[in-house]
Amino acid sequence: MVLPDFLQPRPEAPVEVRAPTAAALPLVCDSPHSGTAYPADFGHVVPLSLLRRGEDTHIHTLWQEAPAHGATLIAATFPRTYIDPNRSEFDIDPAMLAGDWPGPLTPGEKTRQGLGLVWACINKDGVATPLYDRRLTVAEVQGRIANYWRPYHAALQQAIDTSVQRFGGVWHLNLHSMPSDVYRRLGRTNAPPLADFVLGDRDGTTCAPEFIHxxxxxxxxFGYSVACNEPYKGVELIGRIGQPQRGRHSLQIEIRRPVYMDEDTREPNAGFAPLQQHLDRLLGVVAGYVRAQRTA
Structure with a gap:
């Protein structure tokens, strides 16, 4: 299969870091799931068109003006279906492996759904399709961790640590998009309409209330509907970074995909440009808030 240029593997650059182009602020934005460079050793057996439903396609582009507001913007280039930066390094289903893992594993609820550190399936219209017709070797999963997961975490941690060391604190935005059928995937038949944005702070534990408000x-x-912690509360990254009692505020932002793109073709729709402009204005508001907090 010949992949489009934007889907070509980039093993030399698993993560992109865009430094502030304005006066630096203790503001870090990261997009762990918008990568579209599919590694050559993936070995999946599902069509690429189906596999791409796992992407938070275009999210890093929607937020591309973050550096102009003093923020550091970090984005994975690899797809989350290959290995997910927003999962624990040990969140692995041992049933996926062809051998024994050399140490303890801690598979969670997402892993039981096939959506752990290494995805086992892809979901469309309530149907889960296996990604592989084989078990993965321990060596190839270890390689994904070493060559993709750890570099992403190292880059994000460096940005967080730099902000804390320089400014005494940090405000972190963990950027995502969500499928329109998320409630169906979760098996919830009496759920409310899915909001345009879902903000997650793990039930008030990862950032100051005034930040999410x-x-x-x-x-x-701007006219969007917004929900908090419903149905997404935030996972690995904001849970690790968010320590508001220490001046480290972390918030997950999910955008409903049809707001800005066609979920089947992954192409931007008419809402893309207006949304990008609104996010630029939101970043200006956040930057002003962060500046005010530094001088308070």
Whole structure:
């Protein structure tokens, strides 16, 4: 299979880091799931068109003005279906492996759904399709961790640590998009309509309440519907970074995909440019808030 240029593997650059182009602020944005460079050793057996449903396609582009507001912007180039940076290094289903893992594993609820560190299936219209017709070797999973997962975490941690060391704290935005059929995937038949944005702070534990309120109120002012922690609360990254009692505030932002793209073709729709402009304005609001917090 010949892949389009944007899907070509990039093993030399598993993560992109864009430094601030304006006066630096303790503001870090990361997009762990928008990568579209599919590694040559993936070995999946599903069509690429189906596999791409796992992408948070275009998210890093929607937020591309973050550096102009003083933020560091980090994005994975590899797809989450290959290995997911927003999962624990040990969140592996041992049933996927062809051998014994050399140490303890801690598979969680997402892993039981086939969506752990290494995805076992892809979902469309409530149907889960296996990604592989084989078990993965321990060596290839270890290679994915070493060559993709760890470099991403190292780059993000460096940006967080740099902000803390320089400014005494950090505000972190963990950027995602969500499929329109998420409630169906979760088996929830009496769920409310899916909001345009879902903000997750793990039930008030990863950032100051005023930070999530600021972002939610700003988005509502643009005309979007906003929910908090429903149905996404945030996972590995904000759970590890968010320590508001230490001045480290971390918030997950999910955007409903049809707001900006066609879920089948992955192409931007008419909402893409207006959304990008609104996110630029939101970043300006966040940057102003962060500056005010530094001088308070």
């Amino acid at each position: 600021l972002i939610g109120d700003t988005l509502r002012g």
